[in-house]
Amino acid sequence: xxxxxxxxxxxxxxLERALAEFPDCVANAAAQALGRSGEIHAPANPAxxxxxxxxxxxxx
Amino acid sequence: xxxxxxxxxxxxxxxxxxxxxxSPTELVRALLARIERLDPQLNAFIRVDAEGALAAAxxxxxxxxxxxxxxxxxxVPVGIKDIIDVAGLPTTCHSKVMPAxxxxxxxxxxxKLRQAGAIVMGKLxxxxxAIGGPSFDLPWPPARNPWNRDHHPGGSSSGSGAGLGxxxxxxxxxxxxGGSVRNPASACGIVGLKPTYGLVSRRGVFPLAFSLDHVxxxxxxxxxxxxxxxxxxxxxxxxxxxxxxxxxxxxxxxxRGVRDLRIGFVxxxxxxxxxxxxxxxxxxxxxxxxxxxEGAILxxxxxxxxxxxxxxxxxxxxxxxxxxxxxxxxxxxxxxGLLGRRRLxxxxxxSAGDLLAAQRRRAEMIALVDAALEEVDVLLCASSMxxxxxxxxxxxxxxxxxxxxxxxxxxxxxxxLAMLAGLAAAGLPLSVQFVARHFDEAxxxxxxxxxxxxxxxxxxxxxxx
Numbered sequence: 124x125x126x127x128x129x130x131x132x133x134x135x136x137x138l139e140r141a142l143a144e145f146p147d148c149v150a151n152a153a154a155q156a157l158g159r160s161g162e163i164h165a166p167a168n169p170a171x172x173x174x175x176x177x178x179x180x181x182x183x
Numbered sequence: 184x185x186x187x188x189x190x191x192x193x194x195x196x197x198x199x200x201x202x203x204x205x206s207p208t209e210l211v212r213a214l215l216a217r218i219e220r221l222d223p224q225l226n227a228f229i230r231v232d233a234e235g236a237l238a239a240a241x242x243x244x245x246x247x248x249x250x251x252x253x254x255x256x257x258x259v260p261v262g263i264k265d266i267i268d269v270a271g272l273p274t275t276c277h278s279k280v281m282p283a284x285x286x287x288x289x290x291x292x293x294x295k296l297r298q299a300g301a302i303v304m305g306k307l308x309x310x311x312x313a314i315g316g317p318s319f320d321l322p323w324p325p326a327r328n329p330w331n332r333d334h335h336p337g338g339s340s341s342g343s344g345a346g347l348g349x350x351x352x353x354x355x356x357x358x359x360x361g362g363s364v365r366n367p368a369s370a371c372g373i374v375g376l377k378p379t380y381g382l383v384s385r386r387g388v389f390p391l392a393f394s395l396d397h398v399x400x401x402x403x404x405x406x407x408x409x410x411x412x413x414x415x416x417x418x419x420x421x422x423x424x425x426x427x428x429x430x431x432x433x434x435x436x437x438x439r440g441v442r443d444l445r446i447g448f449v450x451x452x453x454x455x456x457x458x459x460x461x462x463x464x465x466x467x468x469x470x471x472x473x474x475x476x477e478g479a480i481l482x483x484x485x486x487x488x489x490x491x492x493x494x495x496x497x498x499x500x501x502x503x504x505x506x507x508x509x510x511x512x513x514x515x516x517x518x519x520g521l522l523g524r525r526r527l528x529x530x531x532x533x534s535a536g537d538l539l540a541a542q543r544r545r546a547e548m549i550a551l552v553d554a555a556l557e558e559v560d561v562l563l564c565a566s567s568m569x570x571x572x573x574x575x576x577x578x579x580x581x582x583x584x585x586x587x588x589x590x591x592x593x594x595x596x597x598x599x600l601a602m603l604a605g606l607a608a609a610g611l612p613l614s615v616q617f618v619a620r621h622f623d624e625a626x627x628x629x630x631x632x633x634x635x636x637x638x639x640x641x642x643x644x645x646x647x648x
Contacts, residue, residue: 140514159498163249
């Protein structure tokens with residue numbers, strides 16, 4: 124992610140203060156997020172559901 | 184009793200109480216003296232509750248003397264990781280962010296331990312909010328490794344591992360979201376179990392990631408681990424992830440051995456995905472050979488790569504952790520330490536699509552591990568790929584901390600146990616991990632005990648001053 128894009132995402136997430144005080148931490152966090160999501164193989168089956176599943180009756 | 188009270192297991196202490204050879208007060212006093220002498224070098228504790236422990240010991244002693252023995256943990260000391268509520272003590276999460284007000288109630292696991300008669304010794308060091316690594320910019324110093332205090336003790340249940348390894352208590356509770364019970368078990372040469380997801384209540388435990396968090400027993404030997412799990416397992420109707428499995432005796436098959444048990448060796452984790460330190464690899468081969476020599480049937484098993492397991496675990500962890508910490512990270516980012524701030528913010532940069540891709544792949548990964556465990560009874564694999572690095576070497580710690588094979592089983596919810604596999608030439612612990620089917624902790628203990636008995640790992644302790 125380029126710097127302006129990271130800064131825009133950080134502001135959208137409400138991280139203005141972190142961006143001003145800890146810009147290296149914000150850039151590091153963004154780099155971690157980008158590196159991880161790219162390694163996941165998306166399921167080939169369009170009907171593959173996420174886990175944990177939606178299940179009624181377990182909210183107590 | 185001997186001068187080695189600090190190495191007593193819970194089971195041995197319980198037997199000594201029953202035979203009137205030892206009292207809870209004697210044991211607690213001996214351990215408090217050892218903590219006072221040695222903990223300033225190790226920082227396992229955030230807070231020692233000497234007054235509370237002695238009061239509980241006196242009460243236990245009176246009950247035991249009157250013949251009202253509650254069970255094998257009655258009068259046995261336990262340390263509690265400081266993200267778990269203990270009534271009357273603050274839950275600091277090792278962070279400046281948390282208020283200093285005391286918890287008003289015990290976490291369910293602590294209440295269960297008190298009901299069993301265990302004695303809470305105090306609150307133990309962790310990584311800030313159970314994530315990151317050893318940090319020197321927090322209100323309390325990081326715990327150190329009892330085998331060599333210049334090295335880290337693993338984490339995030341670092342005080343639990345360090346305190347067990349140092350002989351400060353025979354039992355401890357840790358929590359495990361990406362490996363945080365099993366990392367200190369590996370680094371400190373003790374036994375750490377991440378139970379099946381939902382087997383142990385999380386109520387009263389500060390969350391890191393709801394769908395990955397587990398509370399786990401940490402001990403110096405396998406039999407004690409089974410005893411501790413027995414005390415804390417069970418359905419909690421107020422924990423939405425809790426389940427009600429059939430009641431079982433976790434220690435029932437401890438001494439049965441492994442003859443004809445089928446063990447799947449997940450070699451690609453440490454041989455291809457994240458090539459392990461040669462001493463770690465040699466240690467794993469020794470465990471496999473030893474168990475084969477005891478009659479187990481070994482075969483190789485293939486699972487998804489560690490890189491993909493780690494990515495799925497971290498996307499979910501980051502998203503869930505961000506949902507918890509976002510308000511504080513927005514308002515007071517400077518109250519976090521550097522590592523906590525960096526590890527808790529990535530969720531702000533993940534998309535809904537990233538999270539759903541991880542959760543959908545997670546379902547497939549659970550099915551793949553289930554399928555592997557239809558062909559074998561237990562999996563054997565690496566825990567840490569390296570011996571613990573020097574605690575002051577932040578770069579090496581950052582390089583080696585993610586080199587692990589624990590996160591896969593937070594992602595899939597399977598029970599996984601890490602323990603000592605031997606000692607490296609430098610005298611630091613090497614580790615092995617066993618994994619079983621959901622709710623089959625008894626088989627996990629059976630295999631772990633077979634290795635422990637064959638190798639004598641329960642008799643290996645660090646030399647402390």
